[in-house]
Amino acid sequence: MRRAVLIGIPYLWLVALFLVPFLIVLKISLSDIALARPPYMPQLDLSEGLSGLFAFLAELDFENFVFLTQDSLYWKAYLSSLQIAFTATFITLLVGYPIAYGMARAAQEWRPTLLMLVILPFWTSFLIRVYSWMGILSNEGVLNQLLSWLGVIDAPLQILNTNTAVYIGIVYTYLPFMILPIYSALEKMDESLLEAAEDLGCSRLSAFWLVTLPLSKSGVIAGCFLVFIPTLGEFVIPSLLGGSQTLMIGKILWEEFFSNRDWPVASAVAVILLLILIIPIILFQRNEQKQREAEG
Amino acid sequence: MKRFSWFNATSLTLGFAFLYMPMIILVIYSFNESRLVTVWAGFSTKWYGELFRNAEFLDAAWVTVQVAVLSSTFATVLGTMAAHVLVNAGRFKGRTLFSGMIYAPLVMPEVITGLSLLLLFIGIGLERGIFTVVLAHTTFAMCYVSVVVSSRLVSFDRSLEEAALDLGATPWEAFRLVTLPIIAPAVISGWLLAFTLSLDDLVIASFTTGPGATTLPIKVFSAVRLGVSPEINALSTIMIAIVTVGVVTASLISKRTAVARAREEQAAVRSE
Numbered sequence: 001m002r003r004a005v006l007i008g009i010p011y012l013w014l015v016a017l018f019l020v021p022f023l024i025v026l027k028i029s030l031s032d033i034a035l036a037r038p039p040y041m042p043q044l045d046l047s048e049g050l051s052g053l054f055a056f057l058a059e060l061d062f063e064n065f066v067f068l069t070q071d072s073l074y075w076k077a078y079l080s081s082l083q084i085a086f087t088a089t090f091i092t093l094l095v096g097y098p099i100a101y102g103m104a105r106a107a108q109e110w111r112p113t114l115l116m117l118v119i120l121p122f123w124t125s126f127l128i129r130v131y132s133w134m135g136i137l138s139n140e141g142v143l144n145q146l147l148s149w150l151g152v153i154d155a156p157l158q159i160l161n162t163n164t165a166v167y168i169g170i171v172y173t174y175l176p177f178m179i180l181p182i183y184s185a186l187e188k189m190d191e192s193l194l195e196a197a198e199d200l201g202c203s204r205l206s207a208f209w210l211v212t213l214p215l216s217k218s219g220v221i222a223g224c225f226l227v228f229i230p231t232l233g234e235f236v237i238p239s240l241l242g243g244s245q246t247l248m249i250g251k252i253l254w255e256e257f258f259s260n261r262d263w264p265v266a267s268a269v270a271v272i273l274l275l276i277l278i279i280p281i282i283l284f285q286r287n288e289q290k291q292r293e294a295e296g
Numbered sequence: 297m298k299r300f301s302w303f304n305a306t307s308l309t310l311g312f313a314f315l316y317m318p319m320i321i322l323v324i325y326s327f328n329e330s331r332l333v334t335v336w337a338g339f340s341t342k343w344y345g346e347l348f349r350n351a352e353f354l355d356a357a358w359v360t361v362q363v364a365v366l367s368s369t370f371a372t373v374l375g376t377m378a379a380h381v382l383v384n385a386g387r388f389k390g391r392t393l394f395s396g397m398i399y400a401p402l403v404m405p406e407v408i409t410g411l412s413l414l415l416l417f418i419g420i421g422l423e424r425g426i427f428t429v430v431l432a433h434t435t436f437a438m439c440y441v442s443v444v445v446s447s448r449l450v451s452f453d454r455s456l457e458e459a460a461l462d463l464g465a466t467p468w469e470a471f472r473l474v475t476l477p478i479i480a481p482a483v484i485s486g487w488l489l490a491f492t493l494s495l496d497d498l499v500i501a502s503f504t505t506g507p508g509a510t511t512l513p514i515k516v517f518s519a520v521r522l523g524v525s526p527e528i529n530a531l532s533t534i535m536i537a538i539v540t541v542g543v544v545t546a547s548l549i550s551k552r553t554a555v556a557r558a559r560e561e562q563a564a565v566r567s568e
Contacts, residue, residue, distance in 0.1 A: 021412035099311035102304035132318035233405025
């Protein structure tokens with residue numbers, strides 16, 4: 001009895017506020033837009049019993065999904081989100097790996113402090129961290145002032161409201177997610193392996209390629225997914241740092257809902273985004289599983 | 297053999313400069329006299345004054361604190377229960393669905409979580425306001441809490457709880473007197489995580505809020521959409537200061553308790 005209550009409370013909460021809402025999205029994605037409140041149809045009417053349910057089911061269709069494939073805006077936005085997420089993840093890896101490596105090789109007594117310094121930005125507001133780049137990258141911003149003072153440029157560079165700014169924003173905000181798993185993989189590594197490789201005639205660089213990198217593989221994979229998955233549906237970064245030509249699906253969904261008030265299409269956009277996300281999520285889980293098994 | 301090289305020192309310096317420079321610049325410009333954020337016109341704290349005279353920001357901050365305290369507390373209770381179920385309840389019908397529902401919100405894009413909850417609230421005719429934002433935040437934060445707490449529960453020795461039960465404690469007493477004190481650090485960090493997530497959330501709150509319940513991130517977002525403003529810099533500086541003090545204090549406390557525990561364990565071993 002006590003056990004049933006203990007399981008039941010969080011269970012019912014999640015069913016009511018996670019599963020059911022998601023089923024509603026699925027249902028509305030199959031509905032049509034209507035000039036009514038709520039602005040979609042059909043409405044489920046169970047007062048007529050089963051026949052009401054069947055009438056309701058008969059009205060559902062895949063029209064919105066067909067619409068998404070026809071209007072080039074949407075598939076361009078999906079493709080461009082994927083491309084931005086891929087590229088940004090790769091840059092984050094290039095930036096994050098040397099930092100994680102440096103941390104793992106730092107003196108033992110320094111490591112907790114370095115770790116805290118990586119985690120600290122994570123506790124700071126995401127919105128503020130994105131906003132901090134607006135003052136740096138704008139036309140009269142700190143970066144342009146610095147570059148023109150150095151005599152590198154004559155006219156200010158347009159960086160804010162471009163995809164470059166979006167990349168900078170993503171790399172900056174998601175860097176801790178890349179550093180932490182790589183650091184924890186590198187920290188566990190036995191350094192005597194490197195000494196052995198060098199004793200056997202490996203150069204430092206090839207010892208890195210042949211020993212260190214393969215041993216940190218699980219950390220690299222975890223870090224990449226931890227950056228890639230949230231980036232794909234990102235809304236704040238493209239809307240604050242990106243320009244009108246920045247196409248990202250999170251932003252499209254937001255605009256479809258708040259500006260165009262087209263709930264059925266917004267729901268269909270959400271359903272497809274989830275379908276795209278399922279693949280990296282499964283791969284990520286598999287990597288985590290493998291790591292857990294390797295650790296025993 | 298010394299592995300710490302110039303390469304490592306450089307990458308650490310550049311890396312941490314990259315992580316901290318934007319926030320340092322933000323803080324510096326919050327003390328700028330000029331409204332033009334990019335022109336330095338001398339030191340001033342006037343934007344802090346402006347901020348505290350701005351009733352809209354103060355209202356939004358109050359709403360945000362209410363939402364964060366309520367939702368993180370509910371999320372901690374529900375998340376701890378969920379963690380307990382995941383780790384200790386063994387097999388039951390629908391377990392796979394349950395663990396799926398715990399992990400899915402962690403990877404769900406915020407726009408989808410927000411959209412789906414809003415459609416639910418509209419569907420059942422719930423008036424939107426502070427209450428609906430609390431419901432939304434509790435739901436996604438409880439998943440984070442349960443992940444944090446269950447990672448601690450996994451390493452918890454259940455025979456302690458069983459011993460308490462054998463000695464006549466009720467299950468609730470055993471939990472409160474034995475399990476809870478041991479998992480308390482994880483529960484507290486779960487609460488802090490939930491609190492921060494709620495404080496920080498823009499997207500889900502934007503979808504689920506209603507008139508009169510504008511949270512601080514929503515207010516900040518609509519202000520910074522128009523460009524950089526010194527009041528927002530001042531607000532950001534205050535938030536950065538709070539977080540820094542909090543995180544540094546927490547890490548000092550956890551270091552001290554770790555040292556104290558090590559000492560106690562040594563003393564215990566010696567007295568045996």
